[in-house]
Amino acid sequence: MEITIALVGFGNVGQALARLVDAKNPALRENYGLNISITGVSTGRHGCAIDSYGVDISRMLEAIEQTGSVSGMHSGKPIIDTPDFIRRVPAEIIVETMPLNPESGQPALDYLRLALHHKRHIVTANKGPVAFAYQELKSLARQHNCAFLFESTVMDGTPIFNLVRATLPLIDIQRVRGILNSTTNSILSRMETGMSFENALQEMQQAGIAETNPSYDVDGWDAAVKITILANVFMHARLTPHDVNRTGIGALTVDDVQAALRAGQVIKLVCEARYEHGAVTASVKPVALPVSDPLAQVRGTENIVSLETDMISRITISEGEAGPTATAYGCLVDIINIARGYR
């Protein structure tokens, strides 16, 4: 079976996915009788290309490295813009890995709507559209008999949505807690050793983990976007990130962090969603956790989610250090699930 995909967004994750598809196609054929073919790529600043026979992946990666553009691989009528690309690319699945606009999910959200209206399955690694329009995209997908999958939006490729969907049938999730922002967690780990907030942040920026404008991480917005997705998907909430009760780590001092340590606690930026008076409320805030809490020992860029349920008291899943390959793997799993019939 041949499955055709088009990539919208071709940064680190998009390129890692192309590499992964190239490397894993033999195993996919052997294990699932499946061959993935990339029939189009639409990038932000490196042009677009459609090839209905499937692009040569190594040639395309070479082209972007040497010429900075994939446009040379396009044949046929020029592509005007991303909507034009989505309408024309002969692909069953649109895989969207654009940079995040955390305030609105745009323009990715509009692209995903367009793809669904054209009866394409969608896979996204982009938190924005899922945080702002999960219910809408889900019903739009259902209406067009299409899949809408987003495993990589939280914890990279570590399975959290698939864990619940595929391995925990009938389960009732009563509370979700997590540590989901690498920058703030790394800053707090450094502050435990006595480093100031400012120096810790600077180190994270130099390492390329924190953004030049760090407020998105430091003020808890990124974490709020993620807990919104978990609350909406796992607890049937209808929140947006604006509904999350949010406190960042900017007011914490080294003294606060070290005093907690002396008291046998660890301060973490904890995301939480739970039922309260019959509704789901979500929060992001610094919490002093006892060291015995499974969330307490997550260091640096590791992420963790803990689920409290009716049938298993607590299930916790965490990931080690992750890069673009892990995120791309999450997209690949979504593609395989669609190819195997999941809607």
Added chain:
Amino acid sequence: MEITIALVGFGNVGQALARLVDAKNPALRENYGLNISITGVSTGRHGCAIDSYGVDISRMLEAIEQTGSVSGMHSGKPIIDTPDFIRRVPAEIIVETMPLNPESGQPALDYLRLALHHKRHIVTANKGPVAFAYQELKSLARQHNCAFLFESTVMDGTPIFNLVRATLPLIDIQRVRGILNSTTNSILSRMETGMSFENALQEMQQAGIAETNPSYDVDGWDAAVKITILANVFMHARLTPHDVNRTGIGALTVDDVQAALRAGQVIKLVCEARYEHGAVTASVKPVALPVSDPLAQVRGTENIVSLETDMISRITISEGEAGPTATAYGCLVDIINIARGYR
């Protein structure tokens, strides 16, 4: 869709499963169009019953509580023994939850073989048969187009086998580490506070967690049985528990445990399977872990497994305190998977 199951073994887990089926059948019908019917129960010391119309679960639980036997619910020719029960019970799935014989997996292993020869799907919560005959049962099941599932054998109902099978396609697991024995982990947690090994063990026995003969836990045999299953299922090994390089916790003193703590380490009974010179080797032994290791903070009866893979550096999953309901839930998930077509 109606699916018929027969329970072989009706202790805590078997009874919890019966209760769960009773409680969850409405949700099963609504979500999966599925109704589970228990057409037979075979117990160790409380009789047997077959009812091809499906037993009344609350009446059966009442009967065992009041009369100590389910035999009063049987109609038709008397049932001679468990093999006779397996041959005659009109059930698509045999769910085996007998007590473990850790040295050989018998007699459960023979019962599972018999069930497969009679073309019944098998679900087991019993580690023995899986540790001693995974490959054999797997090919026997394949030969008869039957399923052979065992989610509850490791970490109760917390999904570990389903995690890998259903959410991590194509992944290459290079190393498995875990803390999988509740008794020894609880003893070590108590020794950290200064309690002697003997007193800690006694507390565990009084709490009903450790056996009267504790050597099965303390000498690492239970952990060896579990790492054997993980190595065979995840790494294509062909080990038996006798192949595991095994050291128990009997030689550890409070001084050892507390000296490690002072050095920023935690002593745990760690199970491990990894590739070495092209083959899989497995071990169970006390290891002083740095506190930053995800395995280090697992307390008391909690269990944890950490997978190192080619595409995601490390995925760790853990369970909180678990009882028979969690184990029964793992069996229920296996039943649902079989009903939905998994072989």
